Amino acid sequence: MNYFPVMLDVDYKKVVIVGGGHVARQKLQALLPTKAQITIISPTITDEIASYLEQGKAVWKKKYFEPSDLDDASLVFAVTDQESVNDAVEQATQHWQLLSRADAKGRVDFINPAVVRRGDLTLTVSTSGAHPGLTRKLKEDLASQFDDTFTDYIEFLKKARREIIQSVQDKNRKRDAIAALLDSELEMWAREKKWDQCDAYVQKILSGVQPI
Numbered sequence: 001m002n003y004f005p006v007m008l009d010v011d012y013k014k015v016v017i018v019g020g021g022h023v024a025r026q027k028l029q030a031l032l033p034t035k036a037q038i039t040i041i042s043p044t045i046t047d048e049i050a051s052y053l054e055q056g057k058a059v060w061k062k063k064y065f066e067p068s069d070l071d072d073a074s075l076v077f078a079v080t081d082q083e084s085v086n087d088a089v090e091q092a093t094q095h096w097q098l099l100s101r102a103d104a105k106g107r108v109d110f111i112n113p114a115v116v117r118r119g120d121l122t123l124t125v126s127t128s129g130a131h132p133g134l135t136r137k138l139k140e141d142l143a144s145q146f147d148d149t150f151t152d153y154i155e156f157l158k159k160a161r162r163e164i165i166q167s168v169q170d171k172n173r174k175r176d177a178i179a180a181l182l183d184s185e186l187e188m189w190a191r192e193k194k195w196d197q198c199d200a201y202v203q204k205i206l207s208g209v210q211p212i
């Protein structure tokens with residue numbers, strides 16, 4: 001299956017998770033870095049979900065699923081352990097609402113990749129459903145390859161690129177200057193938080209002098 005990968009902005013959109021088990025917890029955790037308005041529909045929830053509720057991360061409606069639970073939802077997660085309930089969720093999902101079924105049956109508008117976040121750097125993995133266990137393993141490989149130092153690095157790159165865009169008019173010079181930010185020594189300095197060296201490098205780029 002050839003899925004089309006996108007990065008969705010779900011801030012302030014209503015997201016409904018039907019089910020309150022471990023898979024619901026996984027989907028909730030994946031949504032936490034966003035500002036989505038999350039509602040969980042389920043008679044039971046796990047302790048971990050309960051602790052997120054205490055922190056105000058989501059709203060819980062302690063009940064069995066009914067079609068009206070999906071009103072105004074942009075995204076719908078059918079993640080109960082009952083195929084018949086997931087079927088009922090599918091039936092109630094309007095064509096304009098995007099549906100994800102954890103049992104991978106019936107209508108599938110989107111599947112969930114594994115995600116590694118390092119600030120603005122988002123690494124995602126999917127096997128298109130072929131082997132989610134491999135997806136998880138590859139995520140762990142990526143997480144160790146791209147350690148936490150990438151958070152500072154990507155933040156630095158973002159600011160430096162903005163600075164170049166604002167101060168360099170000539171198209172070719174701008175393109176070359178932005179490309180020069182990908183220098184491997186600069187990467188090392190940023191990941192080691194050697195900000196003086198980083199700033200000096202950017203200033204040299206900006207003044208048109210070839211750095212080093």
Ligand SMILES: C[C@@]1(CC(=O)O)c2cc3[nH]c(cc4nc(cc5[nH]c(cc(n2)[C@H]1CCC(=O)O)[C@@](C)(CC(=O)O)[C@@H]5CCC(=O)O)C(CC(=O)O)=C4CCC(=O)O)c(CCC(=O)O)c3CC(=O)O
Nearest residue numbers: 102103104111112113114126127128129131132133135136
């Ligand atoms: C199609 C998809 C639909 C969807 O989006 O949910 C789906 C479907 C199914 N998963 C199943 C099982 C497992 N899923 C995981 C883990 C994850 N599964 C995730 C996504 C997806 N799982 C979507 C496609 C992913 C892709 O492209 O590869 C991850 C990446 C993200 C997430 O859950 O949000 C998350 C990694 C979390 C992380 O670490 O980041 C593990 C491993 C583990 O938990 O350690 C196992 C056990 C091992 C195994 O079975 O492989 C089963 C059988 C259920 C049963 O046996 O009843 C089905 C149904 C079926 O395949 O029929």
Ligand SMILES: NC(=O)C1=CN([C@@H]2O[C@H](COP(=O)(O)OP(=O)(O)OC[C@H]3O[C@@H](n4cnc5c(N)ncnc54)[C@H](O)[C@@H]3O)[C@@H](O)[C@H]2O)C=CC1
Nearest residue numbers: 019020021022023024041042044064065080081085102103
């Ligand atoms: N996509 C993935 O990553 C994975 C998917 N699965 C699939 O997801 C399903 C759920 O797995 P778990 O979360 O581990 O199950 P679980 O048994 O921990 O949780 C099921 C939840 O569904 C709720 N529920 C049952 N009937 C309901 C109803 N009528 N209305 C609302 N909520 C209802 C239960 O109260 C419970 O909170 C599995 O049966 C399997 O098909 C399983 C493992 C991984």
